[in-house]
Amino acid sequence: MNGGHDLLIVGGGPAGLVTALHAARAGLDTVVAEPRQAPVDKACGEGLMPGAVRHLATLGLQVAGHPLTGIRYVQGPRRVQAAFRHGPGLGARRTHLHSVLHHAVSEAGVPVLPLRVEEVRQDTTGVTIPGTGLRARWLVAADGLHSPVRRCLGLRAESRGTPRYGLRRHYAVPPWSAYVEVHWGPHGEAYVTPLGPELVGIALLTGQRAPFATHLQRFPELAARLPAEAAVTAVRGAGPLRQQARARCHGRVLFVGDAAGYIDALTGEGISLALTGAQALVGNVRSGTPGRYETDWKRATRRHRLLTELLVRARQKPALAPRIVPTAERLPLLFAAAVNALA
Template structure:
C-alpha cells in the first residue's frame, strides 16, 4: 500500500469514466471543484451497448457542450422503424418538441466514452486511467466514505465520492448497497456485421423475434434492434427482461443467431460477416439500487439502476443523473463539506431523481410485466401498430419524449400518469 502522504487529495472522487462518471466530472469541474476521475481500464475501451441515442440523450450531449454535428463524426437518425405484428415495418419520426431536439445519434461506444472523458479533462477534471478501485476508505467515527484505494495501491481522498462504476458497482456493494429484487433487470447481447444497411437513418426495433417465418414459427422471448453505424457495419442485438419466463434459462447468443437467420440474407447478418464476438451486459432498470445518496456516496447511472424500463435506454439517464448529482455536490461543497447544510444539499439529489423519474419508472415496471406475456405482446403489435396516432403516443411514452409544458394531449397524458404514479 502506498504511503498515506502519497494520497491524491480532491474535492470529489468520481469512480468510473463512462457517460455517467464523465458527465458528472465535467459539470463539477465547471463549477470550480477539484475532481479526480478514476477509470479502471484505458481509453479507448469497448463497452456493450446498442450505440443508438435518442433525442433525450442528444439533449444531454448538447448540455455538455458536445458538437453533435455530422461534421464532428456523428451519424444522425430521424426516428424509429418498428417491426412487429406484420411483415412490413412501421416508421415513426422523432417528435417535434420544445424540450428535445428532433434527431437522434449513433456513435461507437468506444469512441463515445473516450470523447466524454476527454471533454471532462478539457473542463478541468483530472483523469486517472488504470485506476481499478478495490475498496472505500471509511471514517472510523462517522462511517462515511472519505476516499478509495486502487488495486495498484494508490489512495485517493475526498469528502464526497461518486459511484459511476456500472451495474456491478463494487463500490456500492462495499458500502452495503445491494440491488433490489423488485425492480426489472434486463440482459442484452450484441455484435457487429458488415452490412449494406450501414447508412440507415432510422433506429430499428423488432418487437417480435421469430425463429422462422413470422407468424408461422416459434416466437422467441425478448426484443431486437438494428442500428446502422455508417462505417460499413451495423450493430445488431437483442434484449430480454427478467419478467420473461426464459430469463436466465436461455442461450442468448444462440437466440440472436436464430432470429437473424430469418432476416434477408442480403442484409449480411450471418456469422461470416461478423466483425467481433457476441458480447452481453446487464441492464439495471427502474432505480434498482437505492438510496442514491448515503454516507458521502452518490450513485449515478447504472450504479443506481437508472436504465429506462420501457426501452432499455441507459445513456440518456446516466447523463441526466450526472447533471442533477453534480448540482447537489457543488452546492454541498460550497456550503462546506461535512456541515449540516451540505448534507441537506446531498440528500436533495435522490429526492429530485424520484420527482423527475420515479413515477415514470413505476409505469415502466407495470409495462415490463405486461409485455412478458406473449399473448399481450401479440395483441399490442397486431392491433396497435396499424394505428398511427396510437403509435405516436406509444413512441413518446416508451422513449420518454414529451414536452413538460405546453405540449399536446399525449404529452399531458404522459405527464399526468407519471405524476400520479407512486415513485419507484
C-alpha cells in the same frame, strides 16, 4: 493523506465522465478512478436519443455517427413507427462516444487514475479509498450495472422477475433505415441501430441463455440481411440487466448512471438518464443540497422507469407479449407520444 478533492468519481464510463465534466465546469476539484484504458467498449444498443444529443451539444461535444429519425417496431408483417419530434437522435459507436468524453475530461484538467475501487470508507467529512491515499468530500459511484461500491455498502436490492441479458455485435452492411428498429420475437427483442454508411449494430435482449447466432436466427427477416461473413466485431454481453439500488445517496456517496439502478434496455434510455443524473448530482453538490439528489433523480427518471417497467412486465406475460406491436399499430398516436416522451 490527500484531502483536497471535492469529488472522487469511481468509474470512467459515460456517466462518470459527464459527471466529471459538469463538476470541473462547476469549479469542483475532481478526480476519476478508472482501471480500464480508454476507449472502453460495452454491450449496448449505441443509440443516443434526442435528449442525449442535445445534452452533449450543451457541453460543446461533437460525436460522429448516423442520424436517427425515430423508432420502428417490427413483428412479422406488422410495422409501426414514430418520428422524433424535437430533433434527431444519433447512432454512435460506444468507443467513439467514450473517446470524445475522455478527451473532454482530459482537456478540463481532470485526472483519470488507473485505479480499481471495490471498497470505500466514509465518515462525517469525507470518503477514503483504503490503500490509495485518496480522499474526497464526496464520492460518486458511476461504476456500472454491477457496481462494486453499491455492493460494498450493502445497497443492492434483490430483483424479481426473469433475468434478462443483452448481446451485441456489429455488421458491415449499409443501414436500410434511419430508424432504430426493434424486432419483437417470441423470446426477446433485436435492436438495429444505424451507426455509419456501412455499419449497423445489432443488440439482442432476452431472458434465455443461448449463443448470439441462435438468437439471431429467431428473427429470420433480420438474419437474412446479416450474413455471418459481414460480422466485424466479437459478441459482447451484459446482464442480468435489472439491478435495483436501495438509495441514490448514502452518506457521502452518490450513485449515478447504471449504478443508481437499472430496469431494462428495452426503451434505450441508459445514456440519456446518465447525463441527466450527472447534471442533477453536480448541481446538488455545488449548491450544498446533496440530500435533494435522491428526489431530483426520482423526478427526472420517473416517466422512463414507469414506461419501461410496464413494457417489461407486458413483455414477460405470454398473453400480452404478442399484442404489444399490434396494439401500437392500432394506436399510432399513443405510440408516438410514448416514443417522444422518452426521447
